[in-house]
């Protein structure tokens with residue numbers, strides 16, 4: 001998709017928006033500009049220099065700026081919590097940066113069944129407000145991740161075994177369309193757009209200025225991490241298999257396993273989260289009998305577990321990239337995929353840090369939404385059996401390694417997909433929030449869902465503004481280029 005942007009009009013655009021909203025535009029000469037750049041999670045994004053950061057305080061200002069952007073055909077980007085892992089995920093060099101950080105309202109409904117949340121809110125801050133009220137949202141596992149990107153990209157939560165994807169708990173949104181119109185979307189009002197927003201990525205349709213999320217009763221949690229070294233990996237895989245088999249009956253437990261090298265030794269860190277204040281839930285017993293080199297398991301609040309995750313993973317401000325693969329759950333396949341990953345990444349181990357993260361796509365994530373009539377566009381409905389989502393990550397320091405990292409991640413993804421085909425366990429689904437911008441996420445939802453998403457976009461954005469002028473984000477017709 002080759003697009004010609006009107007770069008010449010950028011300074012006129014910046015001046016026009018500054019005239020409409022004088023205190024909301026930060027240009028490169030301002031001392032606040034560097035701080036705004038450093039609010040991105042990924043160092044690759046921190047290095048970009050937009051024409052300006054536009055930080056609206058109210059939704060109508062987003063609408064006004066949108067009209068100015070479209071009038072001048074200028075490239076733009078939308079930043080919510082700024083945690084996209086992709087170079088072009090939510091920022092732009094020489095373009096207009098919508099930075100929604102100041103749209104940060106949190107309003108719990110009187111009946112405590114829902115909460116209105118601004119797109120500038122991070123999960124940890126939201127949990128801190130919700131927990132004392134005895135309620136919780138199906139939110140992220142890392143404190144700093146933004147609410148909008150997480151929700152509109154899907155959302156794997158510590159509550160996902162019970163409640164499914166975060167997106168399955170989105171009740172309504174306020175959105176600004178390409179023509180500047182501000183509308184409220186829910187299952188009764190604009191139901192087609194409502195369905196498209198359940199998985200198709202809000203960035204393909206508009207700029208969301210409010211999310212209304214369903215709330216769930218909350219009394220506290222148990223969780224933390226449990227780290228095991230390589231010499232016990234046989235036990236790790238066996239225990240993981242038994243844990244997986246117990247999940248359907250348990251229906252609550254959640255865990256990510258993160259494999260990586262530390263000082264030449266492979267480690268598996270199990271991040272566990274149980275959505276009730278139950279000390280040492282028995283479903284984790286077998287794992288916790290394996291000798292560990294680090295253990296923080298405890299009764300804790302969700303916000304506390306999310307803060308720990310942020311500290312332990314320590315990726316903020318570094319160069320980062322993600323790649324995603326999905327397969328039906330199978331222990332032999334999982335071991336083979338891990339072995340292939342370990343072999344392929346070994347030669348790079350001194351220079352580049354790679355990780356292999358295993359998440360379940362739980363039966364509730366596949367079927368709960370559709371079963372209760374709200375559903376999503378992922379096309380994952382099927383047997384009540386878990387799928388495996390592998391997140392392949394890399395963290396490195398030298399810009400000169402950027403291209404090599406992308407190539408190695410692509411090679412890893414292809415090798416694991418080949419293995420899953422050999423095992424008859426291949427799944428085309430690519431999880432938006434863990435995907436590299438070279439992966440075609442929307443096509444992975446299946447032809448019918450892709451066609452539907454494109455029809456809805458043609459209705460609400462007939463001139464294709466969000467496909468054409470927005471530089472990043474997963475496009476309806478696949479990656480824009482091989483950047």
Ligand SMILES: Cc1cc2nc3c(=O)[nH]c(=O)nc-3n(C[C@H](O)[C@H](O)[C@H](O)COP(=O)(O)OP(=O)(O)OC[C@H]3O[C@@H](n4cnc5c(N)ncnc54)[C@H](O)[C@@H]3O)c2cc1C
Nearest residue numbers: 080081082083084090119141142146148149150156203208
């Ligand atoms: C450290 C870390 C931990 C993570 N943990 C988890 C996890 O536990 N579970 C999980 O499922 N995922 C997780 N993720 C992935 C995360 O959910 C995605 O990166 C998500 O997109 C981040 O949301 P954001 O609002 O911070 O990002 P942004 O980069 O601001 O936004 C992501 C995308 O959404 C678009 N967007 C943002 N706001 C709006 C809006 N208001 N209107 C329209 N479009 C918008 C952006 O343009 C961009 O395309 C994690 C990522 C990181 C870096």
